Amino acid sequence: MTDLLETRHDAGVVRLTLNRPKVRNALNTELLGALAGVLDRAAQDETVRCVVIHGADDHFAAGADIDELAERSASDGPGDPRLGYWQRIQRFPKPLIAAVEGYCLGGGCELALCADLLVVADDAQLGQPEIRLGLIPGAGGLQRLAITLGKTRTMHLVFTGERISGGQAYDWGLASQCCGHGEALATAIATAERLAEGPPLAQRLAKQAVLAATETPQQAAFELGRRSFELLLSTDDKAEGIAAFRDKRPPSFSGK
Template sequence: MPHNLLVDAPEQGVQVLTLNRPDVLNALNTDLLNNLSKALDDAEADPEVRAIVITGNQKAFAAGADINEMAARDLVGILEDPRVAHWERIARFTKPIIAAVNGFALGGGCELAMHADILIAGENARFGQPEINLGIMPGAGGTQRLTRKVGEALAMHMALTGEQINATRALQAGLVSEISQPELTVERAIEIGQTIARKAPIAVRLTKESVRKADDMSLSDGLRFERHAFTLLAGTADRQEGLDAFREKRSPRFNGQ
């Protein structure tokens, strides 16, 4: 098991991945992103994993990229940054990701949190894109995902000033779905993951994909994709199981078929 990423065995369909570089506030370096990418590959192939929770510690989810590693790169190193492939892998993950954020989620940490499908924030959470303070700009979705999450006005303010927002402002802006007491944030994220894990896996995957398409497609194209996905689900055994369970007043037993 990698020392900088704690990988729990799945329980009730949920696997917890904990960023573990506390001495540098869980700064994201290439090695950590590589291990996170590998863990997601393994989870993608494991039928026992139906949802992922990504978290850090009480002080920091992740306080950004590893500045020492960044400073060591020349222009060629930046252009050939191996982390790009890892960010793309995280974005392609098909199972639901819930981020449980306590403390700082800054720069790459904020960008990682925004890769999640559901984001739960502790009351002590702080979100920001402070790259402008280093003479650079967000490079892993901080201008694109943030704008789609919170709107252009707030995204522009955060990216150009480097100022942080707290959990309450993040909730109001639509960046997070829920605020929790810090000591209960991971527990709440796992609870949500377990709720999702009890649903039909194919329906979960297509629902996630369909919602994500709303960022990329026109309304008419998105509606066509949604209808196509809905039609595909009509032919699954899980759909029939869901209908049978409803009529028989029992809990459904979905098996991903």
């Protein structure tokens, strides 16, 4: 197992730790691939009843890996392995819980939104700041936010790139549980242990039914969001957004 993803299995609950603390657990291709692989195996392992994902060192995940993102272009398209990794993560059939402390931004927020239950510390920071890089969320974040929050709040978050606190995410219905600073993992594990005692077949079918009710009608929107993200990868605005991020200055977008 790669050191980028730490795994612990105890009493039916698998705990996965995103382990790139020097970059606040930014999601590079290797980490996403490792996560998809572990979830594939957990899906087939009858001793696994529930999975909890959290981040090392007080942050969930601060977004995509900026160095990888800078090198990507629209020509990557369907050949980009990340697309397959995201699809495998999203297809995990058992209960999946995200325990969020600190930064949960960009791709990190999209990963958290893939979870069935979202446990947040009240001072966690969630958001989709891709617009500041001349991009949009490309792994389903737009659509899942719209399903949960509605059009107006989603438009505001995506247009501005603003963050919301864990407490606000809970008040808006984005999170299932809210707790104090440093308590998200313990709260998520306690919930996972309770779920691990439940009927696995009924849980799996319940998950399928809920996702069919909320996400199946949105599949065309998911695909449109992905294609739009890929198109933006080759724009001047994306290059300017990343350069400004690295230079720690405001970007100057040209619309090209």
